[in-house]
Amino acid sequence: MSNKIKDDRRKKTALGHKRFRQTLSRKTLTKDRYRGLVKIDGEVYHKIEAPEVLSIYSNQNGEFEATLEFKERLVKSRSLKGKTLVSFKFTKSFDASALLLIYSAVEQATPQETENQAKVRLADEPKVNMLLKRSNLKRLIEGRELIRVRADDQLLPVISSDSAEYTEEIVDFIKRKIYNNDLTANDESILSEAVMEAVENVLVHAYPELQTSPEPLSSSDTIKGRQWWMVCDVVKDQLYLAIMDSGVGIPETVKHKNWFEKAFREEYPELYQELYSELGRGERLLEKLNYKPNVTDANFINISMTGDLSSIEQQGRGQGSKSIKSLVSENEMGKLWVFSGKGLYLFRSNDDKELYNLPKSIKGTLLQWNIRIK
Structure with a gap:
């Protein structure tokens, strides 16, 4: 056999091995419509494509599941080496609750030092771009310095804190920029109570393993790990506020309240x-509940919302939302959404409530309500 033929065979064999190794390496990459590899200016990026609709309000067309799957991909990308392109190019709708869910997950998943470099591709839809920029989500994903809350802010970014320090700024912002300082003392008090109640609900109830005192918290109370996120948005004449924590969730905490069994008996006799x-x-009800599949997370949220309201007057504080429900009830378009675990509780202004079982679990609790701008 001539040397030329031997050299040709070696080249073909080496090339075959190289291609085989490349094929194996590609198999370790997730290939689907939301993820792939793309070259930008000669550099390779892991590409994560956001769905057309980012929303957790409905799953009629798979929106809820697509949003949570996108969030999970985004979280995983924070630990990747190399570069990531997060594309919102085809996103046409992005609601406040989905924004808060994604923002909180990205912030928690981002290490202080990371080898991952990310770039955000903006959407064709201007409203989506405004939300990405205003909320700080674009800066957070790209690892840039965040815009902090200031007294003269025209727009309020997502607020992230582990204390009650920003509650006054939130109320002042709403009062000044949305109501043009035209709030009565009573309305301002109700709004302030609702915001403070939502924040204290997180600080007192969401992280029971970190709670050291049953006493009311002040703006100086800071305990590392009791993180919460809040965002407000205006759509026409409706002000939407949403708050989220990453605690153990209502379905877990409500079971350990001293009024739980009484509320459970009255709600589901x-x-x-x-x-x-x-x-x-010797068996306790709580032990039985842990093995009863027909008692859902939505049931536990419902018990929490009803049981707490009856206990507020006795204990001075509840896990539910008396002030928030009052605001929602006064608004004919008012809704209160409570997501926790695999449960969703929806309360409407006509005192109607609906319970839903979610296809995917939400860590912690996300609460959103809307009030009419007078």
Whole structure:
């Protein structure tokens, strides 16, 4: 066999091995419509494509699941080496709750020092771009310095804190920029109570393992790990406020409230009786609930919202939302959404409530409500 033929065979074999190795390496990459590899100015980026609709209000066309899947991809990308392109090019709609869910997840997943470099590709839809920039999400993803809350802010970014320090700024912003300083003392008091109640709900209830005192918290109380995020947005004559935490969630915390069994019995008497009749000697209701699939996270949220309201007057504080419900009830378009675990509680202004089981779990609790701008 001539040397030329031997050299040609070696080249073909080496090339074949190289291609085989490349094929194996590609198999380790997730290939789907939201992720791939793309070259920008000669550099390779992991590409994550945001869905057309970023929303957790509905899953009729798969919006809820697509939003959570996008959030999960984004979180995983924070630990990747190399460069990431997060593209919102085809996103046409992005609601406040989805924004808060994604923002909080990205902030928690971003290490102080990371080898990942990210770039955001803006959307074709101007409203989506405004939200990405105003909220700080674009800067957060790209690892740039965030715009901090200032007294003269025209727009309020997502607020992230582990204390009650920003509650006054939030109320002042709403009063000044949205109501043009035209709030009565009573309306301002109600709004302030609702915002403070939402924040204190996180600080007192969301992280029970970190709570050291049952006493009311002040703006100086800071405990590392009790993180919360808040955003406000205006759509026509409606002011939307949303707050989120990454705690254990309502379905877990409500079970340990001293009023839980009484509230459960009053809200679900037949189910309570069924469970009670199945209790063995020395067995507690809580132990039985942990193995009862027909008692859902939505049921636990509902018990929390009703049980707390009856306990507020006795204990001076609840896990529910008395002030927020009052604001929602006064607005004919008012809605209160409470997401936690795999449960969703929806309260409407006509005192109607709906419970839903979610296809994917939300860590912690996300609460959103809207009030009419007078």
